[in-house]
Amino acid sequence: MLHCFRHGLLSSSILLDSRILQTNPDAHEVHCSRERSRAAWEAIDEYLMPFVEKEKYELPSKCRLRPDNDMFREQEQHKIHFDINEWHCGFCKKAFRAEKFIDQHFENRHKNLVDNVCLHNSDYISLVYAYLS
Secondary structure (H helix, E strand, C coil), X not given: CCCECCCCXXXXXXXXXXXXECCXXXXXXXXXXHHHHHHHHHHHHHHHHXXXXXXXXXXXXXXXXXXXXXXXXXXXXXXXXXECCEEEECCCCCXXXXXXXXXXXHHHHCHHHCCCECCCCHHHHHHHHHHHC
């Protein structure tokens, strides 16, 4: 697991501004908000990962903050955004007028490609938003 400070990383649980959030990598999440997960990953990719890379930290393989463990990452990487009202599925090439529709399509047609860990849960979303405020 991982300790995250405002300015450093250690290991075993998540620590931010003197608050400790215990994590359980084996807990199975049933529901995950794609939109909130996307927002959390955007913040992590923008603020945390540059620090991790600069300091040459290696996140443990089961760490929820490791990009490989993003349950929607493969689907998100297969969204092709051509224009404000034009999205295409990179798996089957179907076209959509809005991102919410391609998200629904992934849920209905390509759900088998969702796995790993849901970042969207109250602990992690709170952590990300607390970090950014």
